[in-house]
Amino acid sequence: xxxxxxxxxxxxxxxxxxxxxxxxxxxxxxxxxxxxxxxxxxxxxxxxxxxxxxxxxxxxxxxxxxxxxxxxxxxxxxxxxxxxxxxxxxxxxxxxxxxxxxxxxxxxxxxxxxxxxxxxxxxxxxxxxxxxxxxxxxxxxxxxxxxxxxxxxxxxxxxxxxxxxxxxxxxxxxxxxxxxxxxxxxxxxxxxxxxxxxxxxxxxxxxxxxxxxxxxxxxxxxxxxxxxxxxxxxxxxxxxxxxxxxxxxxxxxxxxxxxxxxxxxxxxxxxxxxxxxxxxxxxxxxxxxxxxxxxxxxxxxxxxxxxxxxxxxxxxxxxxxxxxxxxxxxxxxxxxxxxxxxxxxxxxxxxxxxxxxxxxxxxxxxxxxxxxxxxxxxxxxxxxxxxxxxxxxxxxxxxxxxxxxxxxxxxxxxxxxxxxxxxxxxxxxxxxxxxxxxxxxxxxxxxxxxxxxxxxxxxxxxxxxxxxxxxxxxxxxxxxxxxxxxxxxxxxxxxxxxxxxxxxxxxxxxxxxxxxxxxx
Numbered sequence: 001x002x003x004x005x006x007x008x009x010x011x012x013x014x015x016x017x018x019x020x021x022x023x024x025x026x027x028x029x030x031x032x033x034x035x036x037x038x039x040x041x042x043x044x045x046x047x048x049x050x051x052x053x054x055x056x057x058x059x060x061x062x063x064x065x066x067x068x069x070x071x072x073x074x075x076x077x078x079x080x081x082x083x084x085x086x087x088x089x090x091x092x093x094x095x096x097x098x099x100x101x102x103x104x105x106x107x108x109x110x111x112x113x114x115x116x117x118x119x120x121x122x123x124x125x126x127x128x129x130x131x132x133x134x135x136x137x138x139x140x141x142x143x144x145x146x147x148x149x150x151x152x153x154x155x156x157x158x159x160x161x162x163x164x165x166x167x168x169x170x171x172x173x174x175x176x177x178x179x180x181x182x183x184x185x186x187x188x189x190x191x192x193x194x195x196x197x198x199x200x201x202x203x204x205x206x207x208x209x210x211x212x213x214x215x216x217x218x219x220x221x222x223x224x225x226x227x228x229x230x231x232x233x234x235x236x237x238x239x240x241x242x243x244x245x246x247x248x249x250x251x252x253x254x255x256x257x258x259x260x261x262x263x264x265x266x267x268x269x270x271x272x273x274x275x276x277x278x279x280x281x282x283x284x285x286x287x288x289x290x291x292x293x294x295x296x297x298x299x300x301x302x303x304x305x306x307x308x309x310x311x312x313x314x315x316x317x318x319x320x321x322x323x324x325x326x327x328x329x330x331x332x333x334x335x336x337x338x339x340x341x342x343x344x345x346x347x348x349x350x351x352x353x354x355x356x357x358x359x360x361x362x363x364x365x366x367x368x369x370x371x372x373x374x375x376x377x378x379x380x381x382x383x384x385x386x387x388x389x390x391x392x393x394x395x396x397x398x399x400x401x402x403x404x405x406x407x408x409x410x411x412x413x414x415x416x417x418x419x420x421x422x423x424x425x426x427x428x429x430x431x432x433x434x435x436x437x438x439x440x441x442x443x444x445x446x447x448x449x450x451x452x453x454x455x456x457x458x459x460x461x462x463x464x465x466x467x468x469x470x471x472x473x474x475x476x477x478x479x480x481x482x483x484x485x486x487x488x489x490x491x492x493x494x495x496x497x498x499x500x501x502x503x504x505x506x507x508x509x510x511x512x513x514x515x516x517x518x519x520x
Contacts, residue, residue, distance in 0.1 A: 034197070035084045039208065042073040042090075045253040047350055048341075049219045049242060051406075053261040060220055060355055065245040067218035068094075072211040081203050088194040093246040094216035095194060102196055104208040125160055128152045128180075135162060137176045152180075192248060216245040219257045221360060221408030223428060225391075225439065227368075229415055234368050234391070238360030238405070240331055240342060242350055250350040255358075257331070259406035259430060260339035330359040333403055340404045366400045368393045371471040374449040376460070378478050378516065383451045386443035387462070387472065393437045405431040410439055447472070447504075456485075460512045464504040474500040474512055481519025488513045 052066035071092060079086065135148045150164030160171045171178055194212070219242050226235045240257055244250070331342040344358050372387040391412070395401045407430045413420040426440040447470060448463045464470050476498045478484070484491055484498055489512055492499050504510040 035080050035082070037077060037079050037084045037086045039075040039077045039086060039088045039210075042075055043207075044074040045250050046072040046256075047217075047250050047253045048256040048258060049217050049350075050258050050262055051219050055218065055220075060218055060241060060243045062243060062245045062353055062355065065216050065218040065243055067243075068213055068215045069217040070211065070213055071250065072209060074207060074209055076205070076207050078205045079198065079200050079203065081200060083197065083199045086196045086198050088196065088210055090191045090248055091194045091210075091212065092214035092216065092248050092250075093192045094214040095192065096213045096215070097194060099213040100194060100196075101211045102208055103211075104206050105198055105200070125152065125180075129154065133180055135164065135171075136179045139176055214246065218243045218245075221259075221406045221428075223360075223405075223408060223410040224413065225410060226413045226415065226420060227391075227423075228365075231370060232368065233365045234393070234412075236361070236363045236366055236401075238362075238408075239357045240344075240360045241355050241357050243355040244350045244352060247352050249352040252347045253350055255344040255348050255350060257342050258336060258339050259342065259404065260336075262339070330361065340406070342406070360406075361403060363400050366393050369471070371473055372444060372447045373473045373475060374460075374462075375475045375477065376449075376451055378453075378476075378482065381453060385449050386445055387447040387449055389441040389444045389447075391439045391441060394434075395431055395437050396434050401437070402433055404433055405437070407431075412439060412441065449474075456515050456517065458514050458516065462502075462504050462510045462512070464506060464508055464510075467506050469503055469505050472502055472504050472510070474502075476500075478516065479519060482516055484514050485517045486515040 048070045050068050050070070055066060069092070073088075073091075075088065077086060129152050132149065132151060135150055137146045137148065138144070139146075148164045148166060150162050153161040153163050153168065162169055162171050194210070219240055222239045222241060224237045224239075228234065242255065242257070331344050334341045334343060342360065348356070348358065350356070369392045371390050371392060373390050374385065374387045376383070393399055393401065395403075395405065405428065408428055410426055410428045411422060412424045412426075414423045415421075424439075424441045426442075428437075428439065431437055446465045448465070449460060450463070451458065451460045453459075460474055462472055462474075464472075473494075475494065476484075478498065487500070489500050489502060491514075492501060500512050500514075502510055502512070
């Protein structure tokens with residue numbers, strides 16, 4: 001019988017899997033001759049997330065998370081005397097098996113493995129080719145359920161072809177809801193599993209601690225600043241966004257995030273298998289004249305952002321529906337050597353394929369200064385540019401801050417007729433205590449900078465078209481070994497760079513002249 005091409009194949013992870021075998025794939029006689037034991041589900045979980053050191057500020061892509069996490073679980077086990085394969089089911093997909101440490105068995109650990117592949121619909125179909133399974137169809141009108149034993153002849157990439165006593169067909173052309181149940185599908189498990197070969201001198205029950213590194217995690221910081229009407233102060237709020245790209249949720253976990261770049265050297269790791277697309281093309285029964293566009297069914301994945309505690313003010317600014325006010329969880333900052341650790345005070349679920357937010361800080365009435373800045377290099381010639389408007393505050397307790405601020409994105413709002421309006425968005429670098437916090441507000445057309453150079457002589461004219469005086473900073477970047485030998489204004493230093501600070505009256509032009517000497 002000619003194969004009918006299929007239209008719509010639905011493989012839901014929760015409904016398509018019936019009776020997956022608990023044992024791993026056959027083919028290892030040494031494993032089959034050793035007793036197996038299953039660790040209980042974790043009773044406690046701790047997860048510490050280290051961010052991607054090379055990720056720019058901004059949105060997090062769950063499919064490209066280059067951070068990692070240290071996960072620690074406490075599990076109860078019961079082992080027989082002698083050697084056993086102890087299974088830790090439900091570890092993170094991105095586990096690095098070589099990093100796993102099991103404590104509580106003294107020297108009884110012999111071997112560690114990561115079992116099988118991560119389960120996905122396309123992986124299941126590919127593994128089931130040539131194997132016996134059961135197709136279940138439900139007639140929506142009569143409600144009658146039909147169970148048809150058969151075999152998959154081709155995988156999802158070429159269109160799923162199913163063979164049974166009724167003939168050969170492409171799935172879903174019957175027009176009825178169809179579900180596949182799998183049995184003996186080549187070692188795929190319903191959950192990622194770490195297997196540990198252990199040896200015990202006697203039968204025992206114990207509580208073990210499993211710790212391991214896993215990739216596919218990340219976190220980011222986001223800030224929201226609201227300026228006062230007079231522009232002399234601001235309110236600053238911060239959020240930590242936790243992201244888990246794995247298919248396993250870490251439920252009720254004690255959660256920490258670490259800011260700073262960890263000196264970590266790692267080799268290639270297996271990518272997290274989110275499953276390829278399941279392709280289905282079909283001409284339904286009784287119709288071959290009309291072509292139906294091909295459909296792609298990706299692995300089911302919940303990707304919504306779970307906001308743990310969203311205040312009413314932030315919800316309005318984001319254009320989101322406002323629910324009843326909730327008490328926000330605010331992380332606590334601690335020192336971790338040269339790094340900074342931020343601890344979420346209450347247990348939280350780091351859900352699979354999701355991101356969620358917890359509060360980082362809330363600070364009110366932070367004094368700020370407004371100034372205009374121009375960064376110039378030893379260019380040789382003429383240049384014209386607009387100065388950048390900058391908001392500056394001191395990161396200390398006296399100025400209502402005094403907390404290390406991890407790098408992230410900052411949004412600045414202004415109040416107009418009682419409404420918060422977004423004025424600018426920029427990035428914030430890692431900021432230690434007692435440093436100066438600077439938020440760029442972008443170039444200002446009211447303050448123009450014209451620079452000329454002739455040999456070693458430099459002249460910079462600053463034009464202020466505003467109706468009020470401004471504070472201006474000219475920051476210079478000289479070639480290595482070069483220095484300023486003479487200037488008509490006081491020369492200062494900032495972060496190792498020469499800087500001139502001056503006040504420019506409204507509607508006036510101020511000039512800075514200086515000479516440089518090149519490297520010897």
